[in-house]
Amino acid sequence: xxxxxxxxxxxxxxxxxxxxxxxxxxxxxxxxxxxxxxxxxxxxxxxxxxxxxxxxxxxxxxxxxxxxxxxxxxxxxxxxxxxxxxxxxxxxxxxxxxxxxxxxxxxxxxxxxxxxxxxxxxxxxxxxxxxxxxxxxxxxxxxxxxxxxxxxxxxxxxxxxxxxxxxxxxxxxxxxxxxxxxxxxxxxxxxxxxxxxxxxxxxxxxxxxxxxxxxxxxxxxxxxxxxxxxxxxxxxxxxxxxxxxxxxxxxxxxxxxxxxxxxxxxxxxxxxxxxxxxxxxxxxxxxxxxxxxxxxxxxxxxxxxxxxxxxxxxxxxxxxxxxxxxxxxxxxxxxxxxxxxxxxxx
Amino acid sequence: xxxxxxxxxxxxxxxxxxxxxxxxxxxxxxxxxxxxxxxxxxxxxxxxxxxxxxxxxxxxxxxxxxxxxxxxxxxxxxxxxxxxxxxxxxxxxxxxxxxxxxxxxxxxxxxxxxxxxxxxxxxxxxxxxxxxxxxxxxxxxxxxxxxxxxxxxxxxxxxxxxxxxxxxxxxxxxxxxxxxxxxxxxxxxxxxxxxxxxxxxxxxxxxxxxxxxxxxxxxxxxxxxxxxxxxxxxxxxxxxxxxxxxxxxxxxxxxxxxxxxxxxxxxxxxxxxxxxxxxxxxxxxxxxxxxxxxxxxxxxxxxxxxxxxxxxxxxxxxxxxxxxxxxxxxxxxxxxxxxxxxxxxx
DNA sequence: TTGTATGCGTTATCAG
DNA sequence: CTGATAACGCATACAA
Numbered sequence: 246x247x248x249x250x251x252x253x254x255x256x257x258x259x260x261x262x263x264x265x266x267x268x269x270x271x272x273x274x275x276x277x278x279x280x281x282x283x284x285x286x287x288x289x290x291x292x293x294x295x296x297x298x299x300x301x302x303x304x305x306x307x308x309x310x311x312x313x314x315x316x317x318x319x320x321x322x323x324x325x326x327x328x329x330x331x332x333x334x335x336x337x338x339x340x341x342x343x344x345x346x347x348x349x350x351x352x353x354x355x356x357x358x359x360x361x362x363x364x365x366x367x368x369x370x371x372x373x374x375x376x377x378x379x380x381x382x383x384x385x386x387x388x389x390x391x392x393x394x395x396x397x398x399x400x401x402x403x404x405x406x407x408x409x410x411x412x413x414x415x416x417x418x419x420x421x422x423x424x425x426x427x428x429x430x431x432x433x434x435x436x437x438x439x440x441x442x443x444x445x446x447x448x449x450x451x452x453x454x455x456x457x458x459x460x461x462x463x464x465x466x467x468x469x470x471x472x473x474x475x476x477x478x479x480x481x482x483x484x485x486x487x488x489x490x491x492x493x494x495x496x497x498x499x500x501x502x503x504x505x506x507x508x509x510x511x512x513x514x515x516x517x518x519x520x521x522x523x524x525x526x527x528x529x530x531x532x533x534x535x536x537x538x539x540x541x542x543x544x545x546x547x548x549x550x551x552x553x554x555x556x557x558x559x560x561x562x563x564x565x566x567x568x569x570x571x572x573x574x575x576x577x578x579x580x581x582x583x584x585x586x587x588x589x590x591x
Numbered sequence: 592x593x594x595x596x597x598x599x600x601x602x603x604x605x606x607x608x609x610x611x612x613x614x615x616x617x618x619x620x621x622x623x624x625x626x627x628x629x630x631x632x633x634x635x636x637x638x639x640x641x642x643x644x645x646x647x648x649x650x651x652x653x654x655x656x657x658x659x660x661x662x663x664x665x666x667x668x669x670x671x672x673x674x675x676x677x678x679x680x681x682x683x684x685x686x687x688x689x690x691x692x693x694x695x696x697x698x699x700x701x702x703x704x705x706x707x708x709x710x711x712x713x714x715x716x717x718x719x720x721x722x723x724x725x726x727x728x729x730x731x732x733x734x735x736x737x738x739x740x741x742x743x744x745x746x747x748x749x750x751x752x753x754x755x756x757x758x759x760x761x762x763x764x765x766x767x768x769x770x771x772x773x774x775x776x777x778x779x780x781x782x783x784x785x786x787x788x789x790x791x792x793x794x795x796x797x798x799x800x801x802x803x804x805x806x807x808x809x810x811x812x813x814x815x816x817x818x819x820x821x822x823x824x825x826x827x828x829x830x831x832x833x834x835x836x837x838x839x840x841x842x843x844x845x846x847x848x849x850x851x852x853x854x855x856x857x858x859x860x861x862x863x864x865x866x867x868x869x870x871x872x873x874x875x876x877x878x879x880x881x882x883x884x885x886x887x888x889x890x891x892x893x894x895x896x897x898x899x900x901x902x903x904x905x906x907x908x909x910x911x912x913x914x915x916x917x918x919x920x921x922x923x924x925x926x927x928x929x930x931x932x933x934x935x936x937x
Numbered sequence: 938t939t940g941t942a943t944g945c946g947t948t949a950t951c952a953g
Numbered sequence: 954c955t956g957a958t959a960a961c962g963c964a965t966a967c968a969a
Contacts, residue, residue: 251735281802294639294731294734294735296708296709296731297709298650298711299646299709299710299711300645300646300647300649300711301646301648301650304644304646304647304650309646318671319665319671319675319690320666320668320671320672320674320675321666322666324665324666325664325665325666325671326666328665328692329665329666329692329694332691332692336702340688341685341688341706341710342690342691343689344688344689344690344691346674346675346678348675352676356682360687362642363642363643363645364645364687365644365645365646367802370837385640385642389597389640473874473878498732499874502773506877506878528845529875529878531852532669532819532848532852532875532878532879533878533879534880
């Protein structure tokens with residue numbers, strides 16, 4: 246469709262009666278070209294609507310200055326914050342981004358990886374989909390020494406950097422906090438144990454229980470996709486439990502909120518009957534009533550760190566191979582949803 | 592960094608003692624190549640870890656099968672829904688996406704446009720930033736006949752397709768609804784009038800007032816960036832108004848929610864003292880209490896329609912030039928936040 | 938069905 | 954400071 250003859254350096258060269266070599270140099274502001282000719286060339290380029298051809302350029306230079314980003318979903322506050330962080334440093338370092346979402350499907354993740362691979366991204370930043378259970382689709386990158394950084398939803402893989410928070414510790418703190426408020430029957434809503442962040446959070450939850458001599462109950466662990474709707478569905482399950490749990494810890498604020506809203510609708514009081522704690526410090530946590538106790542998770546910073554490390558590796562400034570894991574700080578934010586509530590009769 | 596010699600069709604050809612032409616054909620499953628050699632080549636390609644070089648390919652074919660998407664922000668429910676819709680059809684048509692966010696800055700929007708231009712996207716889908724006040728940065732696309740589709744935050748431009756809802760009508764309905772609930776002092780929180788969607792909504796608001804013989808008051812129109820924080824700030828302004836307004840219509844649910852929460856904190860009852868209506872039907876509208884009356888806005892469908900039209904144009908199946916504007920359906924969803932409330936004493 | 942030859946627009950090397 | 958020229962990897966017109 247896009248007609249309109251493209252202007253090339255040949256056209257510029259011909260018009261000015263100089264060589265394409267000089268034009269090429271001038272266009273990248275190479276100081277070896279005289280200031281005057283540089284100006285002349287830039288002006289003509291502007292005038293004729295010249296645009297550099299990245300394909301020819303990349304074909305020649307064998308690099309793309311492009312970083313691929315694969316995330317499970319774009320539409321979470323957390324993820325878009327991370328991406329903003331990535332953009333922040335990538336942009337300032339002259340890298341472009343190709344962003345793609347797997348929609349939590351291993352299938353789509355594989356397709357995205359393939360696309361990125363063929364697009365010759367210089368490096369890849371990945372947060373894994375729920376149902377990804379092999380990293381084979383990244384083998385091609387490894388084999389070609391294309392650096393790979395996992396963030397948030399990470400997985401151990403030789404030569405790949407992992408960036409995450411201490412999920413176990415965060416979950417431990419949240420659970421311990423609930424217990425300290427007098428809660429003992431604590432339901433935990435989480436996502437698939439395929440993703441080790443959820444495994445770690447479960448460990449933290451379990452350890453907190455154990456440390457307080459509370460028996461772990463398998464039936465108190467609810468697996469869901471952590472969506473707001475899933476929260477509502479979980480609420481239905483919780484309502485059926487007898488005795489009623491006195492606290493719910495959810496691995497994601499959105500899901501926590503969906504659950505809270507549904508429980509409230511059925512007359513359960515929060516935190517009086519059931520206390521709540523979430524994860525991520527999504528803005529919605531300050532909208533729901535009562536405001537949700539949660540784990541503050543530094544998304545923007547995580548994006549920056551991921552991009553920074555990848556780019557440093559690309560520049561040779563530092564290597565990903567030596568560092569294995571970067572743990573970012575996180576913290577428990579206590580709000581009303583985990584108040585002590587009234588004494589419960591069990 | 593990425594070392595590891597790349598395999599090319601030359602390597603494959605040499606190994607099999609055939610010409611690169613045959614390899615090239617086989618790789619695209621050209622039926623003109625015998626099934627047997629095709630298989631042989633595919634196997635070897637797999638074995639040697641061959642990957643096609645898109646640059647060489649694009650350089651040769653002069654197309655990229657890539658669509659650029661520029662949006663103000665990724666982190667809104669609405670936008671990510673739109674993007675999901677875009678991905679849905681783009682993916683199924685074999686197009687890749689380059690997504691970039693302007694962060695509401697004309698500056699970044701221009702930079703993104705330039706990048707997209709140099710990346711030779713086949714077409715561009717754009718939702719404009721708040722402070723963009725010229726479309727000159729898209730001239731290059733127009734000049735090269737690269738199709739351009741605006742959605743949601745649109746602007747009239749020759750040869751560009753606009754996809755939006757009837758904002759005036761939606762705002763008219765919301766305002767009329769508030770009036771029908773007995774409200775008369777209706778504050779309107781909106782974004783910059785640089786974006787005509789907001790102008791249109793303002794028109795709808797004004798027209799509804801006029802039709803009900805309510806005088807329009809300039810001081811009832813609050814301009815903000817429609818963030819949740821801006822909502823809280825607007826709440827401070829509203830609290831100072833005397834007499835207190837009895838309704839607030841907000842051009843965005845997030846902002847509405849921020850405003851509601853802040854007002855409630857200062858003891859104002861909703862909808863008793865002040866009724867609320869928002870815009871977008873963001874999930875948060877069902878979390879806030881009381882649930883927020885809002886305009887349902889078909890984001891996913893908008894994304895699909897935008898991508899579909901762009902791709903049809905690229906295929907020559909239909910042209911963007913003949914269609915100027917596509918209006919999608921929207922609807923008012925009435926919830927508790929706009930209930931009649933108690934009788935107000937003004 | 939396969940092969941030959943050429944050009945796509947750059948960058949970089951080597952001579953001037 | 955500038956110019957000539959050779960890749961980069963692929964797709965395709967034309968020949969066989």
